[in-house]
Amino acid sequence: GIQVEQSPPDLILQEGANSTLRCNFSDSVNNLQWFHQNPWGQLINLFYIPSGTKQNGRLSATTVATERYSLLYISSSQTTDSSVYFCAVAQTGANNLFFGTGTRLTVIP
Amino acid sequence: DVKVTQSSRYLVKRTGEKVFLECVQDMDHENMFWYRQDPGLGLRLIYFSYDVKMKEKGDIPEGYSVSREKKERFSLILESASTNQTSMYLCASIRQGTDTQYFGPGTRLTVL
Numbered sequence: 001g002i003q004v005e006q007s008p009p010d011l012i013l014q015e016g017a018n019s020t021l022r023c024n025f026s027d028s029v030n031n032l033q034w035f036h037q038n039p040w041g042q043l044i045n046l047f048y049i050p051s052g053t054k055q056n057g058r059l060s061a062t063t064v065a066t067e068r069y070s071l072l073y074i075s076s077s078q079t080t081d082s083s084v085y086f087c088a089v090a091q092t093g094a095n096n097l098f099f100g101t102g103t104r105l106t107v108i109p
Numbered sequence: 110d111v112k113v114t115q116s117s118r119y120l121v122k123r124t125g126e127k128v129f130l131e132c133v134q135d136m137d138h139e140n141m142f143w144y145r146q147d148p149g150l151g152l153r154l155i156y157f158s159y160d161v162k163m164k165e166k167g168d169i170p171e172g173y174s175v176s177r178e179k180k181e182r183f184s185l186i187l188e189s190a191s192t193n194q195t196s197m198y199l200c201a202s203i204r205q206g207t208d209t210q211y212f213g214p215g216t217r218l219t220v221l
Contacts, residue, residue, distance in 0.1 A: 001168060004151075031208060040118075041146075041197055041215040048208040086151070088210075095140045095159070095203055096167060097210055099152040 002027045006087055006100035013077050013107050021072040021103045023087030031090035032063050033097065034072050036083040043086065046072070077107045112136070113213035115200055121219045128187040130216050132200030139205040141183035142167075143175065146197040146215075158183055159205070190220045 003026040013019055025032075034046040047054050047061040049070065054061055058078075063070040074081055084104045088097040116131035132141065142157040144167075154167030158177040172194060176184040183202075187194055200213040 031210075033208075033210065035212075041199075041217065043199065043201075043212040045209055045211070050208075088152070095205070095210075096142060096154050096157050097152075097201075098154075099144075101149065101151040 004100040134202040138202035
């Protein structure tokens, strides 16, 4: 299967700072999603972004499929952004996702 | 809104017991998945199903089986639970040919 690497594994920020989370993957994909995991363990969709750029409020994501990476940007971080963020990809022709091990973001007041 | 539900949020079982984890989705999705999540390992795919009565092994199927008798329901079965199956189990579904995979709230299983 595809290898998915996320960096950094842990990130601690002051409230108001901006952050960039990175996801590298080892093969061509037709599906890339960013999730965050709520305190009760549920994965919540943030973006479906196999290529291009999308924005949703303070969050945006960019995927450069030809270079096999995706970036999740969080601007003006708030303490409520503290969570574990996962990147997941699926190979062309498949639906099953391969996950990275996540980035744990902690935003301190 | 897509809704994926799982039968239990927390479950405690004893070694050797047969365990059933149920997942139901209400959006007529063809594809359903079972993952387990362990610290430092991320999510790993156990089994998936792309249609009723169809199943495919994922990355770590050993010790598990599945059942999909109805389109909306996908069951994960631990035939004889072992302590190394203590984990968080997450179910997901997606409509064929679409983009976003939706997850249930998870079942945290402890095997004593």
